[in-house]
Amino acid sequence: MNLFDTVVVVDWSGGNERGRAPSKDAIWACVARKGVSDAPVYLRNRQLAEVWLHELLEAELAAGRRILAGFDFPFGYPAGFAAAVTGCADPLELWDWFEARIEDAPKANNRFDLAAEINRGFGGKGPFWGNGLARDIDALPRTKAAYHNPFPERREAEQHAKGAFACWQMAGAGAVGSQVFMGLPVLARLRRAFAEHLAVWPFEEPERDIALVEVWPSLTVSAAREGVIKDAHQVAELAQKISGLAPEVLNQMLSVSAPEEGWILGLGHEAHLAALPEVGGELQPPPLRNDCFALPAGVDWTPVEEALKLLQARLRPVVGQEEVSLLQAGGRILASDLLALRANPPHPNTAVDGWGFDATDIEVGPQSFRAVSGRSAAGKPFEGVVPKGSAVRVLTGADLPHGVDTVVLDEDVAVGDGEIAFHGPLKQGANTRRAGEDVAMGALALASGRVLTPADLALAAAVGHGALPVFLRLRVAVISTGDELVEAGDVAGPGQIFDANRPMLLRMAERWGYVPVDMGRVADSRTALRDTLDQAAREADVILTSGGASAGDEDHVSALLRETGALQEWRIALKPGRPLALGVWNDTPVFGLPGNPVAALVCALVFARPAMGILSGAGWSAPQGFDLPAGFSKRKKAGRREYLRARVRDGRVEVFQSEGSGRVSGLSWAEGLVEIGDDAQDISPGDRVRYIPFGSFGL
Known part of the structure; x- marks a missing residue:
């Protein structure tokens, strides 16, 4: 069985609408992927929750992702109940039976009257008890004092789950019965809407794109921090834990036979779930797969736009999370959506x-x-x-x-x-x-993936946050390769040059908010390079190399990645830039940049920077360009996209006098790049060209 790409956990409610402000005892949901959870979502009534779930499942299917959706109420009753009510022991028939009889509106529903109707069929004293209404209801006892149950009190699952409530109680603390009455009709409609895509576990094998499962957050979830709503914390942590499970462990949890009563996912595996990281702890995502850089079969020269789309689709965050104080969060990347804990302004x-x-x-x-x-x-x-x-x-x-x-x-x-x-x-x-005219309580204040600015910290403070969930800083290792390189300031012998790429790439990583890890220079020795890559993979989250990325005798970066079976040489149709070597070394992504400084900078800006945005948790970021009149002439053939070193003077874009990839002075002279598309072009002074300032690349 394949891994589920997406996990959603829902804490259900059998009661009436809870209002617009986030509150306890309401419906809370949370989505997680690869061991990282989004911010919990507050859903004030079942009607909104059903729409939200339907749209989520549609979107995940459209994106080609498999979904495991967990709900915190029983999917079945103790043995014998389904057959006694519907004439069939199939619990899914009981789902449809409830769906046909439950009447539900945000402020009222008929769950107590339906429970009484069922009781009357069994003598009027059970199996259900608990009336939460002011009016008495014939055949529905308010307490268990006059209660008689013709069926087992608990399912087998509840006998193994310490503290779990029976499904017969309709009112009061632990009224699981009301959740079942109001939850099964929603699941029945989802099952009907996604019929060919959806399976209900354990009644059906969870081999389709959507699997509905029963969960119980109290099974393994930690206590919520002070000031955090318990239900919101529980769905986030359980979704995170389930989505981080290894496939073989999840398969073990799903290997259950309970065809009538149903089962709680993870029951019997509590120790394994409890050992996984809690929300707010430091989360380490699973390693990047070696095939994430693989090109489609038959691809030779890859257009720049296509290469960027492939990178954007294949990559995901490789860093964990932590919680830091508000005063330490500047420049960090927000790891989950931030909801307002307090309105701003709080009062008129x-x-x-x-x-x-x-x-x-x-x-x-x-x-x-x-x-x-x-x-x-x-x-x-x-x-x-x-x-x-x-x-x-x-x-x-x-x-x-x-x-x-x-x-x-x-x-x-x-x-x-x-x-x-x-x-x-x-x-x-x-x-x-007005109170909340800036930000209402419970509204989205800051979105996940945002690089937190001073203004963001002001907003977070204003809406009640003293600590923020952030991604750990991406650690970027930089390696220069080649016998010809010597350290800047040292004595250069015959045929040697100073290493210009490493100081450039290290400072670029730092300017982007990452932690630069200087791995130094490596000679043209496969053994030395292997040792350095091993060390870089231990110390960093991503590796940038320059030089040795082509296919020559001394191109050891490509050779080593090829030996591990994790090399993809992307022959990208751009100038300047030779093939870009992309691979994975000991679960760490590697970007093999060209050795010429101009090509190294262009490939780093165009490809490595947006890719590292995803790896760091910030998401993909395309640079902002501006159409300005050219102050130069240029005739270009079709087939490759070109980037020219450029700057703006007197409202016109001028370009560096030489296009040579080794002309380092042009990098210092330039203040941005001119991007010229793949088609043939004949540019004259005054024609509009796309100018991208270095500031748009985060420099």
Whole structure:
């Protein structure tokens, strides 16, 4: 069985809508992939949850991903119940039976009445108990005092799961029965909508693109941190744990026979799940597969655009996660969506210094209000109520006192003995800020993958976060290869040159926010290069080499990667740049850049930088270009995309006098690149060309 690409865990609710603000005892869901979870999603009612689930499954199928969807309520009842109700022991028939009879709206449903109807078929005293309504319901006992159950109290799964609740309880703490009543109809509709793609485990073999499974977060999940909603924490951690399981372990967990009652995924494997990292801990994703760089069969020369699309599709983050304090998070990459824990502003407040009052009946012309003693200032709100017809002094940023909905500016007010006066009209709500008008509580404040700026830290602080989940910094090892290289400042012998690429690439990695790891220079020795690559793979998350990436006798980077079976030589149709060697060494991705400095820089900017964006968790980033008039002439043949060293002067783009890949002075002279497309072009002064400043590449 293949791995599931996506895991979603849902904490269900049998009750009514919980409101727009995230809360406990509501529906929470979380998506995880490869041992990394997204931010938990709050779904305030079952109708929204069903739409969200349907859209998620559609999107994952369209992307070619297999999905395991876990729900925290029983998929079946103790033996005998399904046959007694439907005449058939197939629990999926019972799903359809419930779906045909449950009536559900955000604020009301018929679950208690349906439980009573079932009870009446068995003598009126069971198997269900617990009435959460104010009205009595015939045949549904409020407590277990007069309760009689003609079926086993627990499934076999609950007998093994310490602390699990029975499915007969409809109200009160642990009312699993209500979750089953309100959950099975939704799953029945999903099963019908995705019929040929979906299997229900353990009633069906989970070999289709979607597998629905029963989960129980309390089986292995850790306690939530203070201030974090328990349900949100549980779905995130369980999704993360399941998605990080090795395929053979998950296969063992799925090897269960429980054709009528169902089973809890992971039951009997608690120790293995508990040993996996918790949310907020340092997560290490699985290694990159050796075939992630493989080109489609028959590809020879690869256009730049196609090469970029292939990289974007094949790569994923290779770094773990950690939580750091807000003050340490600048420049780091946000690892999950950040929801507002508090609205901003948290309360209605005044935008100016002035006087606040109720403007419901204000008219045109002179207005006068009695001045209330006291004032409202930022951090020191007015504690009383301002009567209608009265006004109170308010200062910028202060909470609006009760009875105040409008503020008039100081400079528009005349202040007398115990009263104020000004000219109307004044629009109701003038000079005030509504609570949450910037960011509502529970709204998305910052999206995952964002490189956190100083302004982002201000926003995170304003909405209540003191610590942020971030990806560990990508560690980038840089290796220069070749007998001809000597360290800058040393004595160069005959035929030797100074190593210009390594200092350039190390500083580029640093400017991109990564941790540069200097592996030094390696001579043209396969043994020495192998040892250096081994060390680089231990110390870094990605390796950049320069030189030795082609197919000559001394091109040892290509040769070593070929020996491991993990080399892909991408003959990319661009200038400057020879074949780009892409491979994996000891589970670490390797970018083999050309040895000429200009080609090394261009390949690093065009290919390595966006690829490392994905590897680091920041996602793919295309550089922003600008169409500007050319200040040069250029005739280009069809077949390759070209990048020219360029800069802007007097509103026109000028290019370096030579296109030679070894002309390092042109890199220092340039302030960006001109990108010329794959087709033949004849550029004259004044024609529009695409100019990409180095700043768009993060330099």
